[in-house]
Amino acid sequence: MKPVRQPPWLLPAVSLGVSLLVLFLAAVPVTHAHDITHILAKHPQFSTFNHYLTLTHLAREINSRLTITVLALDNSAMSAVLDKHLSVGSLKNLLSLHILVDYFGTKKLHQIGDGTTLTSTMFQATGAAVGTSGYVNITNLKGGKVGFGAEDNGGTLDSVFVKSIAEIPYNISVLQISKALSSAEAEAPMPGPSDFNLTTILRKQGCEAFANLIVESGGDKTFEENIEGGLTVFCPGDTTLGAFAPKYKNLTKSQKLSLLLYHGVPVYQSMQMLRSNNGLMNTLATNGANKYDFTVQNC
Ligand SMILES: *[C@@H]1O[C@H](CO)[C@@H](O)[C@H](O)[C@H]1NC(C)=O
Ligand SMILES: *[C@@H]1O[C@H](CO)[C@@H](O)[C@H](O)[C@H]1NC(C)=O
Ligand SMILES: *[C@@H]1O[C@H](CO)[C@@H](O)[C@H](O)[C@H]1NC(C)=O
Ligand SMILES: *[C@@H]1O[C@H](CO)[C@@H](O)[C@H](O)[C@H]1NC(C)=O
Secondary structure: OOOOOOOHHHHHHHHHHHHHHHHHHHOOOOOOOOOHHHHHHOOHHHHHHHHHHHHOOHHHHHHOOOOEEEEEOOHHHHHHHHOOOOOHHHHHHHHHOOEEOOOOOHHHHHOOHHHEEEEEEHHHHOOOOOOOEOEEEEEEOHHHOEEEEEOOOOOOOOEEEEEEEEEEOOOEEEEEEOOOOOOHHHHOOOOOHHHOOHHHHHHHOOOHHHHHHHHHHOOHHHHHHOOOOOOEEOOOOHHHHHHHHHHHHOOOHHHHHHHHHOOEEOOOOOHHHHHOOOEEEOOOOOOOOOOOOEEEOOO
16 A cells, blocks of 8 residues: 655644544444345335435445435335436435434334424435425324425425334334425436536535635636546635634645645545545545545544
8 A cells, every 4th residue: 555645734734634534434333234225125116216226326325324214215106206307416315305314213203202303314414405405394193194294395294104114223214105205405406517616515515715725726627627527525614724724825836736635535425435435545636746645544
């Protein structure tokens, strides 16, 4: 394995960013205790749903989570979804709204405190959702029915609990619901890679200062060129960057550019994927002579 060389001026900002990441990763154990594809494969009436979980890489995300609930749609419910002719990106958003990042077994579902709750979903967790869209409203209705609706759906609970398919407390629960949740936000057309504006996204997510530096340094072009093939950006928040500003000002132009590019990895890595990866990663600042790689370590 090639040694990781970091020029000394990179250390203050970068080791902070990377060690924060490592601490965060260490808090969540790597787990492959369940396999949603395998669970659903036993139920042919969910084959379409299962197929699209794999196609959108959501299956992998589900498997790497420790506490998760999947609201499964049978083939006829999925056929209504497919009739909407969503792009794969929008379909992924819509399906990720059906993945609750909490554990709801049948029992808990029928005993919700105050009879109603909003729960966070993987759509919300990806940062693609704005505001409260990305939350799902679960409400105990009359006669023991349980209703589900997307929070941004004007209070309509358009789907109800049908049956439990699999429950492995408190790792994964797979529950069938009658039809797909509808959410304007999740179903909105996704920008194609070519009109995906990275600086706008960074600004929205609390990395305005970092976005400004990227544009000032001309590094935005390198980031943008890598979007099509997949890109992961570790963006330092405005406070972190503010504290580092005096040191940053002292760097030469090319040192500044390398430092910024060091925060980009030219492959798509979700937080979940990072948790199940160890080893050396290339960054956008990596080039033959001067290697600015970093190591991901899950503890
Ligand atoms: C739940 O996940 C944990 C952590 O991976 C694992 O140790 C445990 O065996 C799992 N429980 C079941 C019932 O599979
Ligand atoms: C969920 O939706 C129902 C029906 O619109 C509403 O009465 C309830 O207040 C909502 N629950 C929450 C927690 O927002
Ligand atoms: C992204 O948006 C900013 C500000 O709105 C604009 O200056 C920049 O040119 C845009 N970048 C691309 C690649 O469209
Ligand atoms: C920036 O450089 C100046 C001149 O070399 C030096 O006096 C100052 O301490 C440096 N500031 C930081 C924060 O490194």
